Amino acid sequence: MRTARITYRVCNGKSPIRQQPERNRHHGGMSSMKERMLAGEPYIAEGPEIMADLDRAARLSERFNTSSADDPQGRLAALRDLLGTLGEGTWIRPPLYCDYGRHIHIGPRSFVNFNAVFLDVAPITIGADVQIGPNVQLLTATHPVEPEARRAKWEAAQPITIGDNVWLGGGVIVLAGVTIGENTVVGAGAVVTRDLPPNVVAVGNPARPIRSVENAP
Template sequence: MTPELDGRSMRERMLAGDPYLADDPELVELHLRAMDLTEAFNATSARDPQRRHRLLTHLLGAIGADTEIRPPLRVDYGSHIRIGARSFVNFGLVALDVAPITIGDDVQIGTNVQLLTPTHPVDPESRRAKWEAAKPITVGDNVWLGSGTIVLAGVTIGNNTVVGAGAVVTRDLPANVVAVGNPASVARTTAPDAT
């Protein structure tokens, strides 16, 4: 069943987590802006960290002090991503930020991690009409996402949690655990961070 229009812009619908059409001209323009900034960022030299940081401050909603992101980086809009201080993002992050993506302080993100907020309808008529929606992703402080981790829409990962390489996180993970597998499940608990 195709969603009904209600007077809100597609961007307003998208940010509310309601069904929207991504080919809306305003959203297309915001996406093209993000593509231009990510292309510039991905082309920077490692010898020019100031330029990299400057481009990220224009692209992202927020980036904390002493946070490093290594190119290549891929985003939908960029402006819905907030990342805390002292975090490290290795090569190849795909962060589809149709809904907010919030990454805490002191987070370690391995290579080729995917943070995927978009969802698509199961109903074939709505899907054919190109409706989609999204749910936010939250990654707590001092989390480590191993290489190849995929985090799906609507997931929250608690502080100090470690997600093993290649895991697919389909539902919330509590703080202070190690989670592995597809779908990711808790393998063991860890001691809470003393800080």
């Protein structure tokens, strides 16, 4: 496999990332694609480790998404098996779609409404008392802008962090590498391409703060 330099122009508007595949210091060879993925380096989604993790998440997601409303404990058990962390009193309404599941960490007393899409190639960290509306997408994955590298299936990811007591309205999209500060409200349909500070109301595409939460009507 060739190891050409790859340029990533991350969707959150931060500086382009230029990286080359590096040699594994311990083994003298190329790092596994899973190691590269977890390190936030360019990788290709192939190999037995990645495929096994994707299959695991697919099975557990199906178990959660098809669970009976008459069996809330079974539904909760499926969710705990799928996610990396599920805080006490947190609830997610199915269906939920994710890549790996175990890279999703949610604090206590949070709520996620129907049809969430959490692409957790990199960690997704959601704080306490967070409200997430229906059809929200948290997308840690990103791809090269160079057509040749993209055709060769290289990709990368950057983490997403949602602070305590944030409210994401229905249909909000949060892109790779974004942090949203505590108490912030993001209006329905907004596309969050850059970090948002704490204690603001933000709307639009791209999302921009329009007032503080103290001044909201």
